[in-house]
Every structure is written in C-alpha cells, then in structure tokens.
Amino acid sequence: MLQHGNDAGRPATSPGTSRRRFLTAAAGAGSAVAAPALLTGCGTARAKGGNLQFWNFYGPQRSPDPAVNAQAKWFVDMVDRWNATHKARIDLVHLPQPTYVNGFKLPSAFATGEGPDIFLLSPGDFLRYCNGGVLADLTPHMEKAAIDDFGSALDSRMVDGKVYALPMEIEPLAMFYAQDVWEKAGLSEADIPTTWDQMLDIGDKLRTRTRAGLVFETNPGYYQNFTWYPWMWQGGGEVLDERGDVAFDSKATRQALGLWQDAVRHGIAPRTMPAAADVVGGFKGGNVAMWQQGIWNVSSFKAFAPKYRYGVFKLPTPPGGRYVTALGGWSFCANAQGRDPEAAAEFCVWALGSMKDESIDRMVEWCVGTKSDVAPRDTALDRGSAKGGYDSEIMKKFKDEIFPGGRAEPRYPPVVYKAISDAIQGTMLAGHGVAGAAERAARSIAAYTKSYQGASLI
C-alpha cells in the first residue's frame, strides 16, 4: 500500500469505512427497513386478516357533549358484548362525522379494496354500494318475523326481496323554533305556520342582523338534498315517477326550488349555516329563530342544553299540497368482499335484526335512551313507548304527528344526486331561474337513467 509513497501522508482508510460505502450501506439498510412497510401498506384488507373493522362516526370517542359520549358507549358496549360471545372479533373504528358523512374516505376505501367489514350507510348513498356488489345479503341470517317487524323501514334497503342494510333508527325532519324568540315577538302556539307563506312571513318577522329567521341547509351534499325532498313531495313532485321515468321538471319541483330561493333572496334564510351548523349552539347563541332539522337534535338539547326552551312543528305545506316529511336514518351494512362477510352479516342481524330480546332492547336503548329517534321496528317502537321514551312533549309530537306523514329518503346514485344538488344550489344561492334549473336537472337525470343498469332507482 505504501509502495508509491504518495499514500504516506494520507490516512489509511479501509474499504468498509469509506464515505461512499457508508452511504451505500445506509441506503441499502434503509431500503431493507422501508420495503416491507411499503409493501404491507399496499396489501388488501383480506390479506391482512385480523379482526373485523366496523367503521362508524359514533365511537369510540370522548366529547364534551354528553349525548355523543352516550352514543359512543352504546357502540362500544355492543361490540364488547359481541366479542365476548363470538369467535370473530370486531374492532370499532371511529371517523369524525364530517369525514364520514360528507367526506370521501369510505368510497375511497372501497375503491382500493380496503373497505371496512361493517359500516354505517345512509339510504341516500345505498345504491352505488349495492350496485358495486359490496353489500352482503343479510336475508339468510334473518327470521321472517324480524323482516316483517321492520315493515316499510326496509323498503329502501331491499333489492329483489333481499335485505342489504338494517336501519338502526328513523329520523324525521321537522321545524325547530326558539320559544323565547317566538314569545318576544308576540307570537304564540296559535301562530305556528301551516303554510309556506306563513312560514316565510314569520321568518321575516323574527330575523335580525345577527339572527336568521329561518334556516335551510346550504352546504351541497346528500344531506341538503335529503332536507329539500319533502318540500318537493308536498306539492306532488317526484324525481322519478312510479314507472321510473324522469318527472323532475314539474310545477311542484319549481315551487320547492322557488321556496328556498325566496327565503334566501329576501334575507329570511342565510346563505351559509349559522354557528358553523351547530344546532344547539346556534339556538342558544340567539342566531336562529327557526331551523329545519331532524329528531336527533332532541337528545343533543336534552344533554347539552336541557333548560333551553324550544319547540318543533310539522313542515308547513304549499297551497293545495299535503304534508310529507323525509325520514332519514343510518343502517348497518356488511361488506360482501370483506375479511369474513358471513360473520359481518351475522353481526348486523345479531345487533339490530334478531327477534331476541337483546336485539330489540338494544334498538330501544339507542332510539329512546342514548339518542332520540323513532325506532324502525314495530316491537322496538312499542317497547320504547312503554318505557316512556316518547312521553316528552317533543318526542310525542315527533312520534304521533311528524313521523306518520313521513317518506323514506330516496336512494339515488351520484349522477342523479348531483343533478338535483346543482338545481338546488343554483336556484337557492346563485339566483338561477327555477324553470331552467329544473329542466336542466331533468335532462341530466334522463340522460343517465337511459343507460342506467343496476338496482331499481325507486
């Protein structure tokens, strides 16, 4: 090594310690460590094995809202009970509600083959999952008596006589109002509006610079469509008629679009959601006089603002119209392409759709104990009533007056939803003509339904 003499003044470096070799070795080691992690990250849910995943927006979580904590506990207790008595174990995976409801995590998960084994599904979004073949048939796990017990609550969750989702609740929409605001304006119960014009007049009377007279949903999405449908139905309007033909471009549709447009144009309804769409906060903060909302808020008021004075009334109707409200509510679904579809389906039925007392009582607890909903099963509704779950003035009104005029939220695929959503948004917030918007949406829906293949849209 020293034969040339030139190396004499240089420190002798062994090949193993040169900078280049060090960097090469480090890169190799890094790759070796990273590769398995990267590769496993690309695996499928099924390849991973392990416990079944139950995606939901309730629990487990901790919240300052006691109602939310109680709902989270209901989910945790249910899964703990299942895990204690069954071989297939389930893990609850909580996603924040905005992410779950309006976010794209669930569809993205299915698109990458990483869909959860059990998940909550809105009726509005039912069809694309059903047509995508990811909903497991729950019928083989159910008794006929249980299917009958659900009755019409299963209509929008069935295809060709098979049950693909089990509703955990029925959630009718109504109009909530602030009693103090009402009384300060010299109004009484006798002034509760029964027509659209009365509703707009009262909203106009109750509004101030910082208080909305009347609130309709403003954010585009399945939820906004859901809250708009009853106004269309009240005038006899339909998106698709009984034969499945497009019927959106009608007088009733234009009338309903016009109602929301007038409310916004005259400043009675705001263009954005007050109090960041926090219903209890909006009412308590004095930012809202009337708000079209669902029964689920009763439990939030009870837990978070028990002394707050509010009332509810049926959605008013147009001249010559008949009362209709929309019935929402989420369902349990099992992934037909998950780790263990049989166990997932069995869980859904065990939790909500069995004739055993445990299953019925669980639904009762959810609908009148933990939350505030109408139970989708007759037996559960009866038991909930017997338990006093519908004795309060508000819940009684929901069960006896508001719910009976209800109609299940329709199930439309994204293209149909988007066409309707654009019509609502365009007329309500951009001042587009209602006739043109209805006509454009009808054309768009017709173009889609002409080549549509899948489960019935009606």
Add this chain to the structure above:
Amino acid sequence: MSGVAAQERRHRATVTPARSPAASGRRPRLSRKHREWLAAGLFLAPDVLGLLVFVAIPMVLSIGLSFFQVSGFGSYEWIGLGNYRRMLNDPLFWDSMKITGLYVVFLVPLLFCVSLGLGLLVKQKLPGVGVYRTMLFMPYVISLVVVGVLWKFLLDEQTGVVNRAMRAAGFDGESWLGSPSLALGCVIAVMVWVMMGYYMIIFLAGLQEIPQEFYEAAKLDGAGPWTTFRTITWPLLRPTSFFVLLMSTVAAITGGLDLIFVLTNGGPANGTSLAIFYIYQQAFGFGEYGYASAMGSFLVLIMVLISAVLFKLTRGGRFDDGE
C-alpha cells in the same frame, strides 16, 4: 475470486506508473468524469426514484385509467375515448375550467405583486425586521385545513369578525362564503394570505442577490426610487420573477383543494368548484376514477402548455444576455 482480483491489482500497482499524484495503490476503475457522473446519479437517485414512484408511474397509470369506465368497486371496462368525449360535453367540467381560469388570472398577479411588495419592504434595514418577516411567513406553515376553518369563522355571515367590524363601521355585512360572486374572491384572498410569505422570502433572496453597488451608483446619478426599481431591481430580478410566476401558476392550477374543501366545499352553486376540486369530487366522491383520470390528464396537458409558453416567452428560462 476477490483474492485473485486483489493480487492482480497489487501486481498492476507495482509495475504500472501512477497516472496522478493522488493515485493510490488502487488504480481507479472509472475515469474522473465517469465517477462524477456516478456520484451525481447517486445523489439524484432518491429524488428520481421518488418522482418515478409518486409522479411518473401514477401519471402513466392515470392516463391508462382514463380509457376505462371504472365503477369504484373493482370493475374496469375499456371504453376508449369515451371519458374524453364525456368531458367535452360536460358543462360542469367546463364551468370548473372557467372558474380555474379566473382563479389563476386573479391569484397569480395578485400574489406576485403582494409578495414582491412585501419582499421590498422587509429588505429594508428596519428595527425588528426579522420579526416582521417571521410573522408574514407564518401563515404559510399553517395547514390549509386549519386556515380554512379559521377563515370560515372569520367570514361567518352572522357572527364573523369581518361582518361585525363592517357593521360597527356602519356597513351591512356580506355573505362572503354564501354568495357565488364573493366566495371565489374570498378563496383568492385567503390563498394570497397563505402564500405571500413564501414568495416574499423567494423575492427577498432575489433582491439580496442584486449588488449594492448598482444602487449606490444610481443614487449618485440622482435616480429616484421608481427609476431605481425599473432600471435595476426589476431587470435583475427577472430569474426570481420567472420562478415565482411559474411556481404560483402551477400551484394555482393544481393546489388549493384542501382549502376549498374546508372553506366552501366547492359551493355556493359550484362557484368555487375549481377543476382540481371537480376532478377530486368525481374520483373520490362518486367513484368515477376513469372519468377523473381523463380530466386530470387534460389538466396536465394544459399545465404543460402554460409552462411551455412561459419558457418560450423567457427564452427557456435564461435571462442573462450572451448566454
């Protein structure tokens, strides 16, 4: 094998004169030029690998996907140019392209002017200038989701600080995020607020590169601030300006999705539905991955064209005469 090779190397070392004073007993197997190429390649490899895995391959896959009808649940059907034909006839897509055009046309020059102005300001030797620089840069390090939530509260129709201030000053409040004519302007304003600190720093670096002697000479010649800016700062800042222009244009076309998602969700009435948001909505909201890929490919093509025009106008990004 390695022993034989070592013997051979030792033998060559004893009989072959060294080619350079620095040569050791080991004769280099590669020429210096090759070694430099190798070193450069190794240093570039991580970046190239990252670009390949996260940009080039997905881009190729995306172009491939654009020829399929994809259900979002695993079914693929070859439809040739069907998605591109659909794109040409989709009024919502073209509306989103128009909105993107407006967004770029207003955002890029505004961002450029504000950032340059701030760069010139914070270049001054003011007391506590470091604090100002930090404060102006801070919005850039905040997550766009947090920025969206923050500005949603500030711009709230009823209780937002902006409307409260307006009412206190005797004006009517506005529905900043609920009116299609205002919402896009708000998004642009918020984006300028977020990005101005970053480009301010870029401009500041460019300004500090300009030799001070030029300014001193101009001062001796009696040049005023505007003449100094026009004849010295602006021409010598051209490389930086080009960089800012190119980067902010690309960022405007492809970025801002998270802000839009939180602040307006594309509304009201699709008023802030930029092309990138519409593509995202089609892909991840509606499962139309094939269609979204077609629109994405088209958008990339537009970006390539814009970049090419910018390069052409600036002579390939070369600014110094004689190069």
